[in-house]
Amino acid sequence: MQRLIPVLKRDNVELELIMLIRTVLAASKEISFRVSQGALAGVLGSTLDENIQGEVQKKLDVLANQLLKDMLLDDDSVRAIASEEEDFVVAGTPNAPYIVAFDPLDGSSNIDINGQIGTIFTIYKARNDVPDDSELQFAQPGNQQLCAGYVLYGASTLLMMTTGGPTRCYTLDSTHGGYLLTENSFDIPLKTKEFAVNLANYRYWSDSIQSYFNEILYKSDEYAGSSMRWNAAMVGDIHRVISRGGLFLYPQDSRSGNENGKIRLLYEANPLALLVENSGGQASSLGQPILDIQPSSLHQRVPVAIGSKEQVEYYNKFL
Incomplete structure (x- = not known):
């Protein structure tokens, strides 16, 4: 099985973007570990707060958001981030090439019943014509995405990602801590029931x-x-x-x-x-x-x- 980085290089993904993807996935590995610990890590249950969507935040929601936020803002290739859990855009490194948006933990209602949850992320080119912390940084249609993916936490931790080509599936190998390619592409049937x-x-x-x-x-x-x-x-x-x-x-x-x-x-x-x-x-x-x-x-x-x-x-x- 191939490791993630060689696959991305084979797909001619820019090195700087590869390094940013690594940052996102580093956060996902930490989230995966916390999810696997459940009550042992003290991450189950709700907080007393609501997010910008008016939804009661789960403890794991807050933790996942903070992990992604801290790691991405520490990456000097990130000009700004936007999160479903944040009211506003957060500026990162001035003149950096990329912006990142994410849902830190989709399916929060499933956390306390050990159901399916995941992290969704997307990466765009940063805009030079608007301030770094402006909502307009993210006023780009989805066809401008450079990379999109999600990490699904379950019996195994799976990464589904595209950098413009086929959607590929990677599985997190807990032995060496890396994502390995396990499905090179997908072909969704035209119709099912x-x-x-x-x-x-x-x-x-x-x-x-x-x-x-x-x-x-x-x-x-x-x-x-x-x-x-x-x-x-x-x-x-x-x-x-x-x-x-x-x-x-x-x-x-x-x-x-x-x-x-x-x-x-x-x-x-x-x-x-x-x-x-x-x-x-x-x-x-x-x-x-x-x-x-x-x-x-x-x-x-x-x-x-x-x-x-x-x-x-x-x-x-x-x-």
């Missing part, structure tokens, strides 16, 4: 979205026998989609604050969309390619349909 969505929100969806589910669950011969798979962690559901196909949905709904769903464009939708599309899948928001969306705010939310091409296209017909 699996989908991931929180059906408890059915009552809040528009008639058109309800019609889609009525069709695939009760009427369509083509999708008869469809099964729902739902982890309550987007990173876990997307990993299943990349691995064997299917459809991940988080639509907009009628509840206050959910007019655009709950998925953050910068921290979740863009990096995961790139990983899926570089695996032969499709990612859209209200029929528009996610990677073409021009961001309007740092913590912008968008409805998403991500997965097997034919399933995404069929869902979009109902919108």
Whole structure:
């Protein structure tokens, strides 16, 4: 099996970007260790605080965010960082070439039940036309990403990452502490009979979205026998989609604050969309390619349909 760095060099990734990726992954290894310790490390349970999203923070959320923040700001190739857990952009090294955005721990509700959780990250070129700590640093569409990836913490710790080419899977080898290439590329099937969505929100969806589910669950011969798979962690559901196909949905709904769903464009939708599309899948928001969306705010939310091409296209017909 090949180590991470030789694979990146073979993909002609710039050395400075490789070193930055190493910094992100160094933090992920520490997070992986803390996750594996669970209650032994005192990281279970909630804090008394809420993040910018209005969500109660878990102790492990705060720890993971601080680890990534400290290590990235100590890297002189990072001009600015943005985190789902931070209100504002944090400036790093002036004139540095890269900016990094991350969701330190996606699936926080699963922490205390030992469920799937993961770290999502994305890297862009820094902008020279705006201040280092400006939100406009990150006002770049997803098709400008230089690198996108996630680390899934579970029975094994997996890294899924693309630097513009195929999405590759690496597994953390606890023996020597490095990530080893275990899947060179993925080819998401055009259509399956699996989908991931929180059906408890059915009552809040528009008639058109309800019609889609009525069709695939009760009427369509083509999708008869469809099964729902739902982890309550987007990173876990997307990993299943990349691995064997299917459809991940988080639509907009009628509840206050959910007019655009709950998925953050910068921290979740863009990096995961790139990983899926570089695996032969499709990612859209209200029929528009996610990677073409021009961001309007740092913590912008968008409805998403991500997965097997034919399933995404069929869902979009109902919108």
